[in-house]
Amino acid sequence: MIFDVLTLFPGMFDSPLRESILGRAIVQQLLQVRTHNLRDWAEGKHLSTDDAPYGGGDGMVMKPEPIARAVAELKEKTPDAKVLLMTPQGVPFKQHHAKKLANELGLIFLCGRYEGFDERVRETLVDAEFSIGDFVLTGGELPAMVMIDAISRHLPGVLGSSDSAEIDSFSDGLLEYPQYTRPAVFNGMAVPKILLSGDHGKVAAWRREQQLLRTLQRRPELLERAQLSDSDRKVLDRLRNDKEK
Ligand code: 21W
Numbered sequence: 001m002i003f004d005v006l007t008l009f010p011g012m013f014d015s016p017l018r019e020s021i022l023g024r025a026i027v028q029q030l031l032q033v034r035t036h037n038l039r040d041w042a043e044g045k046h047l048s049t050d051d052a053p054y055g056g057g058d059g060m061v062m063k064p065e066p067i068a069r070a071v072a073e074l075k076e077k078t079p080d081a082k083v084l085l086m087t088p089q090g091v092p093f094k095q096h097h098a099k100k101l102a103n104e105l106g107l108i109f110l111c112g113r114y115e116g117f118d119e120r121v122r123e124t125l126v127d128a129e130f131s132i133g134d135f136v137l138t139g140g141e142l143p144a145m146v147m148i149d150a151i152s153r154h155l156p157g158v159l160g161s162s163d164s165a166e167i168d169s170f171s172d173g174l175l176e177y178p179q180y181t182r183p184a185v186f187n188g189m190a191v192p193k194i195l196l197s198g199d200h201g202k203v204a205a206w207r208r209e210q211q212l213l214r215t216l217q218r219r220p221e222l223l224e225r226a227q228l229s230d231s232d233r234k235v236l237d238r239l240r241n242d243k244e245k
Pocket residue numbers: 086087088112113114115116130131132133134135136137138139140141143
């Protein structure tokens with residue numbers, strides 16, 4: 001997969017993507033992240049990429065022409081690439097988007113600064129618009145990195161077999177169970193006895209119940225879409241009743 005990123009701050013992408021799992025995946029040529037400075041497609045004495053908004057108001061708006069020229073050039077190399085606009089008004093990025101986008105050959109991320117993009121960028125150049133959540137950032141660079149990270153985990157070979165993307169939290173729509181490692185007692189707090197019992201069946205049942213409990217307590221809205229077995233539903237009914245008492 002080739003990720004092309006158009007940004008005014010290409011340096012922001014250097015270390016986050018080159019560390020750890022993604023760094024290894026890049027070395028192994030499982031994916032490529034190419035950052036491009038939008039200013040390279042700017043014109044005029046000041047190489048402006050932004051301008052004042054028509055109609056007045058504070059702040060600046062990203063000019064459409066440098067973006068159009070840049071996208072046209074990048075698409076010459078990867079004609080099938082999807083163009084993704086990072087914007088607070090985009091659809092909230094979810095795990096199912098990450099999984100689906102991992103099937104593309106190329107993705108071009110447009111990262112904005114200032115108050116946003118000239119609306120005409122959206123209309124012609126963009127395949128989809130994404131937000132990463134309801135909070136205000138200073139630009140689209142961190143959202144692009146978040147998406148690249150989440151998408152890359154689904155590319156063949158990027159994750160080791162022990163942490164498969166399929167067994168993750170959200171793959172069945174539930175939060176994960178609590179985890180423990182040594183020591184068996186830490187600051188007076190013991191690891192749940194069942195985890196030391198060696199009874200794999202009981203451990204699995206306990207973990208599933210903990211997943212259901214956590215999701216019920218912290219993210220009850222996820223239960224509406226979670227993949228639940230008959231036995232899960234029985235456990236959930238019991239947990240809900242326990243709560244009432
Ligand atoms: C923040 C851009 C605030 C614009 C009209 C007139 C990309 C982002 C961003 C940013 C505004 C994402 C306005 C979650 C984010 C991003 C920078 C507000 C005010 N509109 N996901 N004036 N959060 N943020 N513009 O901030 O570019 S994806």
